[in-house]
Amino acid sequence: MKIGHTNEETLKKLWEPAAVRKLGRQLADIATAALTSKGGPVRKPHSEKLAAKIIQRATKKPDLAGLVREVQKASLSLSHPRYGAQQVAAPIPAAALVESVVAAMNQSLAVWEMSPIATAIDRDLMMRFKKLLGYPRTAEGSLVPGGAFANLTALLAARDALEPRASKSGNARIALVVGAQAHYSVARAAAILGLGRDSVFKVPLNQEFCTDVERVHDVFAAARRSGFHKFILIGSAGSTPTGSFDDLVALGQVATKYRAWFHVDAAHGAGLAFSHRFRKRLRGISRADSITFDPHKMMFMPLSAGGVLVRNGAYLTQPLQEQAPYLFGSKREWPDIGQVTIACSQRFDALKTWLVWRAYGGQLWDTLTTHVCDVAEVAFQYCSQSEILEPVHEPHSNIFCFRLRRSHGRESDLRHWAIKEELNESGFGYISSTVLNGRRVLRLVVMNPRTAASDIRAILRRVEQIATARQIRA
Ligand SMILES: Cc1ncc(COP(=O)(O)O)c(C=O)c1O
Structure with missing residues (x-):
């Protein structure tokens, strides 16, 4: 497809202010629909076929905004109040809309000279997170694309703190002691960092699906028997399957006893630090040596917005010092952020979170995070009283797993999967599933602040109907 006959014509068509403005307005309308629409199906039926059709038609379609509108209309609707599947948020509109400005400015934060204002804003944001999580000003950290x-990044700092020559020699023998519910990115990081997946030792869970503190000592002993003398202990502050919060105070004490690096994966739950009612779940987090937190989860930022903090900043900066004279080397008040993060091209992801924090204050997240947790509690109450469904656990946050009463064995795994598939394909609601104690269960993750208690009850009623109808058909 030709844009213009000459180079000049092409440049004019793409950059001419009136044309850019017109396109911008059209795209803003589409973004508004994605952010605010509440009706229609959560996911359109036959999405595989729909995707193929859109891709096929795109080659013939010169109407750019029309194409984007088609993609938006066919996509999974996270703004739908009955969306409750995974830990991906219905974004706060201001945060999503500012993304086009971030892309338009295209500041890269690797070096201050490419991002003079963005660097200052990024640092102001990190300072706010340090304060929120009880870290000293001397802690160091950066935004990253996500919790993984x-x-x-945190485990890189931990590895080099425990084995100072590891970055150079590539040799480190360190055991990672983690709850059995830890996110897969921990084992993956162990593999990437040369520690090896075999160095990951899993602690069984207690009845609340938290790392069982009583059994951590046995796991340290097992790691010792395997020849490990240096340890990283990882606690979950909002586990992926059930949103359960470990006892961080107790785990911190265990870490001290074994002289282990203590990392808290609060990718999911750090947002609860804003909630007056739920922040107690994070008690002990400020004692951690490093913290993972994801504003794109319980702070309702659009992807991507992850973050990492290391209490003793030197442990982060040391393994990330590079020689790149075309970038680094200046002595300024502001750091070159490329020296505290793995990425070189570092997107200005700070703006959206910083903007919302400055414009609305932390009270906004107090309201929103508290609300999504309250709504998960409604699901628990509903299932406790249902004759068809039962809770698998009491929710600590906004994730809640439930299952069919009177359904057991492998047959039950298939039934739960089929119910989720039927609900999601219907477009009425959208949930996920996971495996707990060896059996598949249904999983609700409330990530949309506009999801009301009535939406949750409607989803659960529909699940009951689907389950009953499948039982009759069987
Ligand atoms: C506890 C936890 N840690 C890490 C991650 C990975 O985060 P991301 O998807 O932002 O990379 C997740 C994602 O669900 C998570 O729940």
Whole structure:
């Protein structure tokens, strides 16, 4: 497809202010629909076929805004109040809309000279997170694309703190002691950092699906028997499957006893620090040596917005010092952020979170995070009284797993999967599933601040109907 006959014509068509403005307005309308629409199906039926059709038609379609509108209309609707599947948020509108400005300015935070204002804003944001999580000003950290990157970065700092020559020699023998519910990115980070997946030792869970503190000592002993003398202990502050919060105070004490690096993966739950009612779940987090936190989860930022903090900043900066004279080397008040983060091209992801924090204050997240947790509690109450469904646990936050009463064995795994599939394909609601204690269960993750208690009850009623109808058909 030709844009213009000459180079000049092409540049004019793409950059001419009136044309850019027109396109911007059209795209802003589409973004508004994605952010605010509440009706229609959560996911359109036959989405695989729909995707193929859109891709096929795109080659013939010169109407750019029309194409984007088509993609938006066909996509999974996270703004729908009955969306409750995974830990991906219905974004706060201001945060999503500012993304086009971030892309338009295209500041890269690797070096101050490419991002003079963005660097200052990024640092102001990190200072706010330090304060929120009870860290000293001397802690160091950066925004990263998400929790997986944050865990990798924190474990890099931990590895080099415990084995100072590891970055150079590539040799480190360190055991990672983690709850059985830890996110897979921990084992992946162990593999990437040369520690190896075999160095990950899992602690069984207690009845609340938290790391069982009583059994941590046995796991340290097992690691010792395997020849490990240096340890990283990882606590979950909002586990992925059930949103359960470990006892961070107790785990911190265990870490001290074994002289282990203590990392807290609060990718999911750090947002609860804003909630007056639920912040107690994070008690002990400020004692951690490093923390993972994801504003794109319980702070309702659009992807991507992850973050990592290391209490003793030197442990983060040391393994990330590089020689790159075309970038680094200046002595300024502001750091070159490329020296405290793995990425070189570092997107200005700070703006959206900083903007919302400055414009609305932390009270906004107090309201929103508290609300999504309250709504998960409604789901628990509903299932406790249902004759068809039962809770698998009492929710600590906004994730809640439930299952069919009177359904057991492998047959039950298939039934739960089929119910989730039928609900999601219907477009009425959207949930996920996971495996707990070896059996598949249904999982609700409330990530939309506009989801009301009535939406949750409607989803659960529909699940009951689907389960009953499938039982009759069987
Ligand atoms: C506890 C926890 N840690 C880390 C991650 C990975 O985060 P991200 O998807 O932002 O990379 C997740 C994602 O769900 C998580 O729940």
